[in-house]
Amino acid sequence: MDSIDLEVLKTCDAWIRAGMACELVTVVKTWGSSPRPEGATLAIGGNGQVVGSVSGGCIEDDLIERVQREGIVRELPELVTYGITADEAHRFGLPCGGTIQLCIEPLSARSRISELLQRLEQHELLSRQLDLHTGEVRLETASPSQQLVATEDLLLTVHGPRWRLLIIGAGQLSRFLASIALGMDYQVIVCDPREEYTNGWHVDGVKLVHAMPDDLILDMQLDSRSAVVALTHDPKLDDLALMEALKSEAFYVGAIGSRVNNAKRRERLKEFDLSDADLLKLHGPIGLYIGSKTPAEIAISILAELTAVKNNVLLPAEVNVAHAKAAMA
Incomplete structure (x- = not known):
């Protein structure tokens, strides 16, 4: 039995190997109450199929609708914020005043998902460092106390059994x-x-x-x-x-x-x-x-x-x- 986040990564790897356009969505930051914690992930394929969760379902519905309407067109990672206004909070099922920021990352072989999974199989604890301007990825050994870090330039996520x-x-x-x-x-x-x-x-x-x-x-x-x-x-x-x-x-x-x-x-x-x-x-x-x-x-x-x-x-x-x-x- 895999954890949800590991299942997301394995799904991303399978889609990349099959040549399917796909994106990895990561909860970067939340304000107020939020259904999912920072670091939660979701994989979305070019056909609108999703694995994982970043909210109670309403944000997923919006992400799926956009992919089905426009396809996966991003070439670089993008930070997207939901729930800034009261109307948006109501629309996306967020509690009053709740706001959630996501990183939506288009995936390819250079995303190093396969290498990440191979090293996780060896029970390594790793940080995945995503350059938000170029989409380049670095994998490094992490410490158990290390946490998600998000700036305008970088998204660092921690993977492995802590x-x-x-x-x-x-x-x-x-x-x-x-x-x-x-x-x-x-x-x-x-x-x-x-x-x-x-x-x-x-x-x-x-x-x-x-x-x-x-x-x-x-x-x-x-x-x-x-x-x-x-x-x-x-x-x-x-x-x-x-x-x-x-x-x-x-x-x-x-x-x-x-x-x-x-x-x-x-x-x-x-x-x-x-x-x-x-x-x-x-x-x-x-x-x-x-x-x-x-x-x-x-x-x-x-x-x-x-x-x-x-x-x-x-x-x-x-x-x-x-x-x-x-x-x-």
């Missing part, structure tokens, strides 16, 4: 969790030293590592854009890994298990060199309470909680699994 998810345990739940996380643009690594679990385990785009999880965590040098989820139910694998993860800068560390097992785990972890602040970082029982029963539902529950933490959203106690089950009991 977030990492380490899943401990290669099981059925791991398949669903890894697949969904890939679609959310995470670089996903699954670690399990047990051959009986790793044999036959495979998800396209996910790196499977046969090693002790705590050793791998030390090798990965987890940063503030890393998350760790332990799913083995085996203290010999989970506890040492959680100890190292909790001492790292990882923004999210969680472990599956019941309320009773979670309490026992916390008691065991107290025996390690962990501070109270370290232990407070541990999420468990993991996920949000949504009544999940199947592996797919549990995966959604876990990623919902992880996403809230990543986005600094303070959740009410009622959606905490332990709180909700205690209340039901």
Whole structure:
């Protein structure tokens, strides 16, 4: 499962290879409320076909109508602004006062989309620098903290997985969790030293590592854009890994298990060199309470909680699994 932006790039590459005129549309800047964030992309082909999204749909309709009426005639990138007036905001479905600026870039072989995709396959984090006067493109290694930059001369966009998810345990739940996380643009690594679990385990785009999880965590040098989820139910694998993860800068560390097992785990972890602040970082029982029963539902529950933490959203106690089950009991 590809993220939306990766699907857009792959579509652009296919159209370029097929000789179809096409454009890449990127949200450059927004003022007020906006349905899509800066950096969101859309591909539009010469026949009006689109992949991706830059708004709730009304701006897409305008872009499609223009292409169907005029064809793709741009030879150089152009900055286009929607929603300056109240009438335009209403017409294009923007909230009152909302404004969105787009870069519309005609694509060709010199756009380097194919090279960008090849390097993304190697899990590189890249900046794509578009000269707005000439249409020339440069690709350079980016840093995780780098953000979109737009000036009158240049549009710099960042591509690649800026977030990492380490899943401990290669099981059925791991398949669903890894697949969904890939679609959310995470670089996903699954670690399990047990051959009986790793044999036959495979998800396209996910790196499977046969090693002790705590050793791998030390090798990965987890940063503030890393998350760790332990799913083995085996203290010999989970506890040492959680100890190292909790001492790292990882923004999210969680472990599956019941309320009773979670309490026992916390008691065991107290025996390690962990501070109270370290232990407070541990999420468990993991996920949000949504009544999940199947592996797919549990995966959604876990990623919902992880996403809230990543986005600094303070959740009410009622959606905490332990709180909700205690209340039901």
